[in-house]
Amino acid sequence: MFWKNTSIRLKLIVIGIILIAIPIAMSNFYIREMDRFLWRGQKEALLTTAKGIATILNDQSEFFRQNTAVPEVLGKQGALYTQRIEGAIQLNGDTGDWESMQILSNYFTGEDPQFCDLDYDLNSFSIKNIIGYNDTYLYGLFEVNDSERVFRDPTRVTLNSSDQIHILLERGNGSLERYLLLSNEPGRMSAFLMDDQWELPLTGENVAEVQGELAETDWGYVIELRIPRSIIGYRSKIGFSVVDVDNPETREVRQIITTSPRESGEEPTQVIVRSPGLTKVLEGLGPLRSRIWVLDRQRQVRSVVGNLWNPPEPGFSDIETNTEPVQAQFIPIRMLLDFVDKIFPEPPLQFKDYSPSSVDRPDQIVVSIIETGNPRADIRMSLDNKAEIIVAGHPIFAGGEIIGAVLVEQSSTEASSLHYQFVRSLSVVTVLAFFSVLVVLVIFAWRLTMRIRKLHNITEQAITPEGRVRMEHIPKQDPSNDELGALNRSFSGMLSRLSGYTRYLEELPDTLAHEMNNPLGVVSSSLEMLEDDIPQTRNNRHMQRATYGIHRLKSLLSSLTEAASLEEALQDEEKEPINLSQLISDFVAGNQYAYSNHEFRMDNQSPDLFIDGSPEYLAQMLDKLIDNATEHSTPGTLIIVRSRKNRHYAEISVLNEGPELQEDILDRLFEPMVSGSNHDARKPHLGLGLYVVKVICEYHGGRHRANNRVDKRGVEFTVSIPLLDLSAQRFIEEHETPNSA
Numbered sequence: 057m058f059w060k061n062t063s064i065r066l067k068l069i070v071i072g073i074i075l076i077a078i079p080i081a082m083s084n085f086y087i088r089e090m091d092r093f094l095w096r097g098q099k100e101a102l103l104t105t106a107k108g109i110a111t112i113l114n115d116q117s118e119f120f121r122q123n124t125a126v127p128e129v130l131g132k133q134g135a136l137y138t139q140r141i142e143g144a145i146q147l148n149g150d151t152g153d154w155e156s157m158q159i160l161s162n163y164f165t166g167e168d169p170q171f172c173d174l175d176y177d178l179n180s181f182s183i184k185n186i187i188g189y190n191d192t193y194l195y196g197l198f199e200v201n202d203s204e205r206v207f208r209d210p211t212r213v214t215l216n217s218s219d220q221i222h223i224l225l226e227r228g229n230g231s232l233e234r235y236l237l238l239s240n241e242p243g244r245m246s247a248f249l250m251d252d253q254w255e256l257p258l259t260g261e262n263v264a265e266v267q268g269e270l271a272e273t274d275w276g277y278v279i280e281l282r283i284p285r286s287i288i289g290y291r292s293k294i295g296f297s298v299v300d301v302d303n304p305e306t307r308e309v310r311q312i313i314t315t316s317p318r319e320s321g322e323e324p325t326q327v328i329v330r331s332p333g334l335t336k337v338l339e340g341l342g343p344l345r346s347r348i349w350v351l352d353r354q355r356q357v358r359s360v361v362g363n364l365w366n367p368p369e370p371g372f373s374d375i376e377t378n379t380e381p382v383q384a385q386f387i388p389i390r391m392l393l394d395f396v397d398k399i400f401p402e403p404p405l406q407f408k409d410y411s412p413s414s415v416d417r418p419d420q421i422v423v424s425i426i427e428t429g430n431p432r433a434d435i436r437m438s439l440d441n442k443a444e445i446i447v448a449g450h451p452i453f454a455g456g457e458i459i460g461a462v463l464v465e466q467s468s469t470e471a472s473s474l475h476y477q478f479v480r481s482l483s484v485v486t487v488l489a490f491f492s493v494l495v496v497l498v499i500f501a502w503r504l505t506m507r508i509r510k511l512h513n514i515t516e517q518a519i520t521p522e523g524r525v526r527m528e529h530i531p532k533q534d535p536s537n538d539e540l541g542a543l544n545r546s547f548s549g550m551l552s553r554l555s556g557y558t559r560y561l562e563e564l565p566d567t568l569a570h571e572m573n574n575p576l577g578v579v580s581s582s583l584e585m586l587e588d589d590i591p592q593t594r595n596n597r598h599m600q601r602a603t604y605g606i607h608r609l610k611s612l613l614s615s616l617t618e619a620a621s622l623e624e625a626l627q628d629e630e631k632e633p634i635n636l637s638q639l640i641s642d643f644v645a646g647n648q649y650a651y652s653n654h655e656f657r658m659d660n661q662s663p664d665l666f667i668d669g670s671p672e673y674l675a676q677m678l679d680k681l682i683d684n685a686t687e688h689s690t691p692g693t694l695i696i697v698r699s700r701k702n703r704h705y706a707e708i709s710v711l712n713e714g715p716e717l718q719e720d721i722l723d724r725l726f727e728p729m730v731s732g733s734n735h736d737a738r739k740p741h742l743g744l745g746l747y748v749v750k751v752i753c754e755y756h757g758g759r760h761r762a763n764n765r766v767d768k769r770g771v772e773f774t775v776s777i778p779l780l781d782l783s784a785q786r787f788i789e790e791h792e793t794p795n796s797a
Contacts, residue, residue: 068501072494087479095446098466099433102346102448106464107431109348110450112337113462117454119334119359120352141188145195147280149242149271154197157186164313181300181311194283196296202276204302208238208246214255215248217307221268221279222254222297225288237268237281245270245279334359347412349463350452355422358460360412364445364467393484407442407469417463425449425461435468444468507540511547518551528555572609580606622748626755629670633780636665636674636706637699643678644697651682653691661700666780669756677752680745681710681773689714689770705758705776713770717762725762726750749775 062070113119145153162185184199198221208218220238227233234250236257245268248257265287269280288294300311338348338361347362410417421434433448445465452460511530518527530548535541583603586593593599637660644658678697685695689712696711717725724730728747746762753760758777765772 063505068497068504069494072497075490075493087475087482091475095435095468098446099435099448102446102464102466103431103433103450105346106448106450106462109338109341109350109464110452110462113334113350113452113460115454116334116452117459119337119350120454120459141190141195144190144193145188145280145282147267147269147282149269149278149280151197151199151278154186154188157188161186162315164315181313183298183313185296185315189285192285194281194285194288194294196279196281196283198279198281198296198298199273200276200279200298200300202300202302205272205277206301206304206307208240209307210240212307215250215257216253216255216299216309218301219277220299221245221281222299222312223266223281223283224295224297226293227289235263235266237266237279239268239270242270242272242277244268335361346464346466349417349465350460351417351422351426351463352460353426353458355416355418355426357416364409364465364469393480397480407438407467408440409438409443409445419447419463421447421449422461422463425451426458429453429458438467444472504540507536511540511544515547515551519554525551525555525558528552576606576609622751626670626673626751629673629755631668631670631756633666633668634671634674636667636669636708636777637663639671639674640678640697640699640708643675644682647679647682651686651695654686654689655692655694657694657696659696659698661698662706665699665701665706667706667756667777668780669777673752673755677749677775678708680749681708681775684745684749685710685712685771685773688712693770701779702776704779706779707774707776709772709774711765711770711772715770716764716768717771722762722764726760746773749773753777 141157163182164185165180165182180201181203182201184197184201186197188195188197200219202219206218208215208220215236215238218238220236223235223237225233225235234252234254235247236250236254237245237247239245247263247266247268248261249259249263250257265284267282271278283294295315297312297314299309300313301307302310334350338350338359341348345362347360347364349357350359352358419436421432421436424430425432429451431448431450433446436445436447437443438445445467447463447465449461449463451458452462514530518530519525529552530544579602583599583606587599641658641660644656648656682695682697689695693713696709698707698709698711700707700709721730726746726749728744730746750760753775756777758775760773760775763772763774764770
């Protein structure tokens with residue numbers, strides 16, 4: 057529907073825009089496909105590099121030895137994978153608060169291997185651990201798989217005889233503090249500061265600052281912990297252990313699981329440290345344009361060398377610098393480049409990613425490589441989502457087992473910068489080229505539509521709304537030899553033929569009247585002479601019928617000539633100020649007795665309605681309105697003639713009582729040869745009376761309408777004629793004479 061109602065100019069502009077959009081879209085598709093191809097090649101290259109480094113490190117298990125320490129989780133990212141928490145964790149035994157941190161979960165068995173693998177029995181004792189923190193607290197979640205739950209026996213003095221949590225805290229000065237959390241039943245746990253053997257509390261009082269909540273599950277229990285960071289301190293280190301007691305009678309400790317590998321239960325938990333020898337091997341590979349990570353089986357970082365971002369080649373920045381002054385000289389190009397920069401933003405030269413001092417890499421690709429033993433390459437976003445980073449990894453084997461993995465990473469910033477410059481230049485050239493095409497199309501569309509609109513305006517002026525031809529040919533024909541020029545000349549010829557035919561139709565009523573009046577006069581005079589010669593024929597029915605037919609023909613010819621000559625007569629008529637209300641009153645009073653079968657009532661609501669018009673033709677218009685009202689009304693009924701002021705118009709209404717009009721004909725009643733009801737066949741009726749009303753009304757700049765009466769008793773015909781302005785009315789009222797109407 058929109059396309060049908062759109063101009064040719066707009067259609068051509070839309071087509072031009074589509075023609076521009078297609079190559080731009082294809083160019084974008086081509087660039088994306090090229091990027092995909094380059095990314096694939098770069099991933100394969102990094103994967104080859106990772107495979108080569110892994111081959112060098114295979115069977116080099118001495119680079120992956122473990123040293124004893126406690127995981128440091130505060131102050132920097134530690135081996136206990138932590139995540140900052142916005143808000144607070146509710147200690148209620150519900151793990152819903154931890155959903156967003158499930159990716160950082162650790163699974164421990166307390167055996168060798170420490171982490172769960174595919175062969176591990178899920179029904180045995182194990183834990184799932186998540187650590188999080190905010191500005192005030194350190195939070196811990198321990199989901200324990202334990203078939204037998206043993207709570208604290210209040211009658212026992214020692215506290216190491218039930219399922220419990222051990223927290224080992226190492227201060228900055230090397231001193232150790234031990235906290236034990238246990239519970240008599242599901243719910244709030246008690247915390248005590250313990251001795252070296254984890255048997256007796258040092259003070260016997262509950263440490264209120266350290267809080268825990270225990271909730272039973274179908275497979276064991278869940279413990280949520282909350283420790284104030286003020287207790288831990290900034291440079292302190294912390295470790296956790298889960299103690300399992302299965303026999304409620306003997307209450308012997310069956311197993312202890314710590315959150316890191318350990319040498320013995322009495323020593324602090326362990327942390328993986330960097331290997332200087334491994335770093336020396338990697339640095340010996342030569343200058344690197346990527347970053348290499350070596351991780352052990354537990355995803356702990358053993359060595360990091362290289363950088364993610366390399367400065368551009370010499371001359372790369374020179375090209376951009378040299379073109380800037382040229383671009384600045386052309387403001388349209390500068391504006392175009394700014395627009396392109398909004399669509400294709402320049403890649404950032406700086407971004408935030410894993411620090412070389414990180415102690416672990418919780419990436420999914422690392423987990424996949426270590427668990428499956430398959431090399432893998434992928435693309436990830438930097439930590440601040442500003443840059444894309446290609447990651448390729450390969451497992452490291454020793455004795456047929458996976459002891460670690462190699463990650464080779466390279467930032468897309470360098471390639472993106474080159475891509476940005478390429479897209480920027482290509483976009484400018486493409487847009488300028490197709491913009492020139494669009495300008496040509498717009499000029500052509502403007503010229504084409506101007507010719508069409510000129511032809512449209514001429515044809516609209518050549519014919520009146522009633523269908524009369526005003527001009528015989530198009531004044532200025534289009535000299536072009538194209539299709540529009542031929543159409544212009546075709547319209548000119550058509551107007552010439554139509555004007556000749558219109559003149560013939562306009563002269564036809566006068567010709568018919570002239571040609572038919574003579575025979576009618578002969579017939580009429582012959583009938584009169586026949587009546588005089590033969591008196592017996594005066595009352596003869598056939599004689600009366602012939603006489604009536606002659607009178608009817610004369611009336612029809614009079615109506616035809618009246619309608620045909622009215623418009624031509626109005627062109628020479630001069631208007632004068634008149635009081636329309638007085639004119640209507642005098643006309644109704646003078647014609648009261650001409651319609652003896654009806655009663656007339658004058659409803660003059662506004663006594664002074666001054667208009668600029670022709671009294672003679674206004675009287676003719678009133679005559680046609682009243683004649684139409686009486687002709688289509690019930691004999692003996694009331695005819696109401698009303699005059700009133702309606703804003704800036706003098707309104708004349710004629711109401712009769714009789715049959716109503718059909719709704720579909722109300723808008724066509726004022727057209728020639730249209731009748732609204734079945735009329736008496738004995739009366740001449742061509743449907744020209746209301747057409748005469750229309751012509752006279754429009755000559756006075758007025759409006760006309762026909763409506764069925766609101767009371768459903770008949771029809772109301774209304775004519776509205778513009779009033780004179782107030783200053784003219786006051787002048788007329790001051791100088792009006794009695795005969796001015």
